[in-house]
Amino acid sequence: MKFLVCISNVPDTTTKITFTPDNKELNKAGVQFVINPWDEYALTRAIELKEKLGGNVTVLNVGEADTEPNIRKALAIGADDAIRVNAKPTDAYFVAQQIAAAAKEGGYDIILMGKESIDYNGFQVHGMVGELLGIPTVAPAIKLDVEGSTATLEREIEGGKEIVEVATPFVVSCQEPMCEPRIPNMRGIMTARTKPLKVVEPTGEAPRTQVTEYALPPKKQGVKLIPAESAGDLIKLLRNEAKVI
């Protein structure tokens, strides 16, 4: 079975977000970039399934050369080879086209990705890739099992979950608690250096959206403390001052 796992390169969760002086881009100075946490579920589950069923796991990232350390990390965790589409990931549609093109070329059975990236929070690449390839998408999934060419998935819906059965090929976006993400071990790190990483140029149409400005949310006024002895006063404040109850 051939797995394609899409990973994005995002600022570490604990990063304090600031922007360039024109507010058009993230200020990358001093920011640590990591594999998008949701994508780690996709990567680990693909590796687990490969270990069980046999096959090959390819990781794909749309990004410039500075994302290669995280691609190598994915190889160290257990992917077999990697593709980097050499472009700035400008919007979800642009990224989806790159993934779809690679998927067509490689003939993958299952295309896995995280539910969304923690930087752009698009929550949309999965559906676009499915539609571009004319195959089903199951998003977001909390469980993925495969038998022969059929997969059984649990898909989260508001207030519950659906059990869905689809035939390969399909796209799945993954989320907790699908598996326990793995961290690379020493042997993985050593072998990752020699695994193939192919760099390809982007294809497709121009992006359809463009960020004109980033902004930080307005600063909080600061916390208003209510003494524990008169806790009930909080409820009055929530009604009369904050007007939320």
Added chain:
Amino acid sequence: MSVLVVVECDNGEVKKSSLEVASYGSQVAQMLGTTATAVAVGEATEANLAALGEQGISKVLYDNDSRLKDFVNGAYTKLIAAAAQQESAQIIVLANSNIGAAVGSRLSVRLQASLATNVVELPKTDGGQFVVKRGAFSGKAFSDVILSGERKIIAVKKNSMEPLHNAGQTATVENFSAQLTDADFSDAPKQVIMQEQAGGILLPEADKVVSGGRGMKGPENWNLIEDLAKALGAATACSKPVSDVDWRPHHEHVGQTGITVSPNLYIACGISGAIQHLAGVNSSKVIVVINKDPEAPFFKAADYGIVGDVFDVLPKLTQAVKELN
């Protein structure tokens, strides 16, 4: 030119987030000098669909094919695309929900539309450009985004729009069929399992949330959380370690790796306020923190706080809500 609104229904009722979406869509229609039509998915009653007139909707299209009761990505996408074609919709508005995201992203490719998710405000259309504001960096920032092209799809973040209520206005409800075939149901669910919700309020839809962390000490103490939630009409939630040790079910866990919520009121009880937890709750309008440690990081993100023991404070709060009601 028209605006099409996708309305999700469940058990006959229109979801609260869809009332917000309908209100958003009708206001966009008004800005553009046109009307807003809705297409309903899921199980709805005609009376509830007609009542969407209160949110400014003039017409509702509804296909009551029983196979559409539960979410089916393929069929929903085809149905909404057909409605968009029939209505020559230039703008499609849907909820930033698991259904909205799944369908909206497919539709954007099928209809060659630009797409913005997680949108928190009405669009700005000055200067000939169509710009929406959306949340980014897990609630740590916003971005203004130009949507280009003739067709645009907007997924509206929950609780970012106050639903309109023009009492007495009704929408006409029309039968609509997208001529769905068996192939459109190839990804139909084999089974749908609904969760038990404390007090019957769905966490992702809730406008008030009472949440407990490890400071609650054990599942046997959750009645304190539930009592306050019940008195307030709030949903219950928890931090990740709480669901990891099975004190509470996984679907109640909020944060970076759990559910993202943006209620009007979020009450955090015995939660430290780690950055991964904040990522899922920091766009709540009002945050209340109860923690016995005055140094807990959550106080920095809070609007109101009580430094105290949850076992002492929570019963007092519940009592005060009861007295108020």
